[in-house]
Amino acid sequence: MDRIPILQMGQFLLVTIQVDMHDQLAMTLQDDLSERISATSARGVLIDISALDMVDSFIGRMISTISGLSRIMDAETVVVGLQPAVAITLVELGLTLPGVSTALNVERGMKLLRERVAAQ
Amino acid sequence: MNVRSSGSQPVRVEQDVVMARQVSRKLAQDCGMRLIDLTKLVTAVSELARNTMVYGGGGDMDWQILDDNGRTGLRLTFRDEGPGIPDIKLAMTDGWTSGGGLGLGLTGAKRLVDEFELDTAPGAGTRVTITRWT
Numbered sequence: 415m416d417r418i419p420i421l422q423m424g425q426f427l428l429v430t431i432q433v434d435m436h437d438q439l440a441m442t443l444q445d446d447l448s449e450r451i452s453a454t455s456a457r458g459v460l461i462d463i464s465a466l467d468m469v470d471s472f473i474g475r476m477i478s479t480i481s482g483l484s485r486i487m488d489a490e491t492v493v494v495g496l497q498p499a500v501a502i503t504l505v506e507l508g509l510t511l512p513g514v515s516t517a518l519n520v521e522r523g524m525k526l527l528r529e530r531v532a533a534q
Numbered sequence: 535m536n537v538r539s540s541g542s543q544p545v546r547v548e549q550d551v552v553m554a555r556q557v558s559r560k561l562a563q564d565c566g567m568r569l570i571d572l573t574k575l576v577t578a579v580s581e582l583a584r585n586t587m588v589y590g591g592g593g594d595m596d597w598q599i600l601d602d603n604g605r606t607g608l609r610l611t612f613r614d615e616g617p618g619i620p621d622i623k624l625a626m627t628d629g630w631t632s633g634g635g636l637g638l639g640l641t642g643a644k645r646l647v648d649e650f651e652l653d654t655a656p657g658a659g660t661r662v663t664i665t666r667w668t
């Protein structure tokens with residue numbers, strides 16, 4: 415079965431979503447990430463969605479769930495690379511991704527994660 | 535109004551929902567749709583195709599490229615022969631879901647397009663038609 419790779423970079427996990435995900439793939443990512451957070455004691459998760467040209471309510475919910483899951487596992491999640499057209503569409507769809515931290519790009523996202531973890 | 539071209543796509547399994555997004559993106563590009571409008575349309579397609587698959591038990595997506603007084607539009611119909619929707623008003627309420635969704639598919643899709651039509655009855659299947667003009 416196909417999976418989205420999760421890379422470990424020190425105390426952080428990095429996920430780059432590069433495919434148009436079908437629903438099961440999104441669910442698998444959610445499960446894989448929670449397992450990896452627990453196995454590696456990661457302190458942060460960075461999800462790069464710059465290659466996603468659409469986020470619907472299913473993917474939006476997956477992002478919120480990952481964010482909430484990682485929080486209760488003592489890890490921070492930052493989502494980076496949300497395209498402007500995708501962001502506008504999300505708001506109109508009615509999804510505001512409450513509790514999800516975002517940053518413009520991977521560099522800023524990593525900086526945000528480091529600051530958050532250092533502040534704890 | 536003139537139908538420039540038309541076609542149909544199955545919407546039965548998860549991978550078909552991905553295909554429906556890709557096909558409608560390509561068609562919207564052919565219509566010369568702006569990125570923002572195209573993104574909204576494809577997002578609506580994703581929501582409606584998933585409903586067809588999950589709640590309708592599978593069906594089809596029909597598409598038409600329309601010419602109307604100098605403007606071009608993409609019209610998509612999602613149809614299934616599933617259980618239908620007993621309470622349309624309830625289904626068209628933000629946040630209402632009979633399954634485990636967020637309840638934003640129908641209402642969200644309506645906000646994302648220019649025209650939205652829902653035709654359904656218990657036992658008679660469901661047909662949702664959306665149109666976005668350039």
Ligand SMILES: Nc1ncnc2c1ncn2[C@@H]1O[C@H](COP(=O)(O)OP(=O)(O)O)[C@@H](O)[C@H]1O
Nearest residue numbers: 585589590625631632635636637638639640660
């Ligand atoms: N094609 C369909 N056939 C039967 N019921 C449907 C169909 N599409 C939507 N529904 C009903 O309308 C409800 C709302 O749909 P939607 O707004 O997409 O939210 P969600 O998919 O998150 O439940 C669904 O929970 C379902 O009960």
Ligand SMILES: [Mg+2]
Nearest residue numbers: 581585635639
């Ligand atoms: Mg839905």
